[in-house]
Amino acid sequence: MMKTILSKSSKFGIVAGIILIFCEMINLTSTLAEILEKLFTGGTAAKNAITPFYMGLVVGLIVFFTTINFLRTRNSQKKYSFGQGFFAAVTISIVSGLLISLLNIILGSYLVNGKDVRVYLEALAPDVIRAFLFQTDIQKAVTYYFMSTILGSMAALILFWISQKTNQPAKSVRALTHLKEKIQIGRAFERYPAVKTVLILLLIIAFLLLPLVINAYTISVLGIVLIYAIMGLGLNLIVGLSGQLVFGYVAFFALGAYTFGLLTAPKPFGIEMNFWLALLVSLIVAGIGGFLVGLPIMNLRGDYLAIVTLGFAEIVRILINSNLMADYTGGPQGIKNIGQPIQPSIFEKYFGEPLEDNVWFLYLIIFVFLIVLYAAFRLQYSRTGRSWEAMREDETVAQACGVTTSSYKVLAIVIGAAIAGAAGALYASRNTYTGPSEYAFMVSVNALAVVVVGGMGSIPGTLLGAFIIKGLPELLRDLENYRMVVFGALLIVMMIIRPEGIWPVKRRKLSVAPESIEILKEDLKP
């Protein structure tokens, strides 16, 4: 028994050690320590003089979570005794402490000898290494590291032990569910439909007042989030509802943006069309693009669409970047001075003066967003939406039920592409510029992530996904270069905790005629 615990806990120790080493090598540890220090002391931390306490805290926390994880693994079948837990915790802390100390001994001796590690590890400036050495010499630093790892794992052990003894987490979970039952929001909605309407109205009003109170930075972030939400809603129709995987969604976004650009910019054609008309045309052009892509594959099953759209996106991106089309698309320089809509005089009447351009444009995005949102809801619960869902669940049976699957497939792609086109047009108009570099593959990946993270086929999930994928990285700005690392880690954690997405689809409650319930009661009688 002890032997298996020893080998398993030393494995966990090695994992903790590797995490510590990795975080130190990319200098994430000190950044985290800095943020913690800022959090606790109120933003006075100096960049290169992190208090050793916070450094230890970060190291301790990493070991803490590893130990908790170790203790929880066997929790379900057989509990560790306190002695076994203690033994494991000590092993974990010693192994991880050993590994991280080793790295710091090496780095410390480099520092003492006056060599610059930055040749190999870009992030590790001498100041940073000093911070990692707890601003003292190597021997003391090693002691501190062991202290932090041991304290971390002991804290985990004690916390776990207390929770085991008092059954604290189970109790709190039970309390939560109890609370949920007590409130029964859903039930209240069912009984008083007006409550739901009023709440939704209040939410919309709050949403509409938002642009007036937030600062310029938040306005720009919110604009991007909403544009991605529009894209997500469109892609959700294709991927979430009709169950076809589209990888190159950015192609339709680009089609919309460029169509809009060409129609409203003074160069190269000088059409300078009305905003709304141009928006409509870009929507239609993107829809036609979707139709052309969907046509050859409508009778195929499987992942062909993913590959075809991926290729299509690359073709579009390369074409708009190429010399061949440079006369029309401006090549790598893109299209400049794209038109923006004129602010209607209503705003001036109400507010006394015209709104600032960015505020007004945010309203415009919100307006388009609400229309798309409404359309998405209507589509999902329509006959078309139902047949998409049936197709996603089982194509053969859907066909056997009389759904002409090939045309419904193309329809999903066309509508989804048109929505992306509208989003693209908004995006181009917002930036008054569009260039090929904005339509990289990453945009498709982000749009897909919006749908998947939120919960495939779920409209509220898609909105949440847009806030997480495009909003969260902005909130994580403090982490500077590491925000993408942290963001990736968060995504992984989210998908582990909620594999169906954060807000998965819940089948709509069906309204049942009262007489049907009576019959049911009859049926259920013994």
Add this chain to the structure above:
Amino acid sequence: MYFEIKDLQVYYRAIHALKGISLTVNKGEIVALIGGNGAGKSSTLNSISGLVQGQSGVITYKDEVITGLPTDMIVKKGIIQVPEGRHIFPKLTVQENLEMGAFLNDNKAQVEEDMEHVYQLFPRMRERRTQPGGTLSGGEQQMLAIGRGLMGHPDLMLLDEPSMGLAPILVEQIFDIIFDINQTGTSILLVEQNAQMALAIADRGYVLETGEIVVSGTGQELLNDPKVQAAYLGGESEQEKLQKGDYYF
């Protein structure tokens, strides 16, 4: 003639799945099509309902050629297939599954009436109507699949192995239900591996082997046919068959 297949041939690339089969179904009959794995039973049904297009042959229904029509047209004409392996929509609720069965029916009142009819036939479905189809047990899923077929007002119902993977008591229940459906005037073409049960309720039957019909007759005749008994009903022991040397393939 109510329903007739003449010399139907189906290829999947190089595989000759159906080598020219001919069969008929009269109005109000239950016709069983039995055969082992890979005999071409499902291919026959799929080509009737248009899911698979045959290379040659003519299918007529109510004196009208339906060969090559798209599936939704065939469904509209009242030929409804219940696919094999309890294919249901796992994430849609039971009620939504049933509603999909009436996809081509625009008459809402009619759909509700049909739903009520299905619920009467399968009280269990009413009980579970808000539950996702995937959470039902095997037998319930088969009932749901049949119920969904009924929602389309079948005139001729194509049942693909309704007993597959079910416990004997459930198999009996399902066959009772099939018999009841037939009593209300729906003609049934039943594909089965469970020859005993299928032939017991069938008016007539066909035995299909490697893409060809080898024996046909009334249900009773086939049940008494020694060759059919040997191959599908376990009439003789393996030893006896080997000794007699008339292994039926």
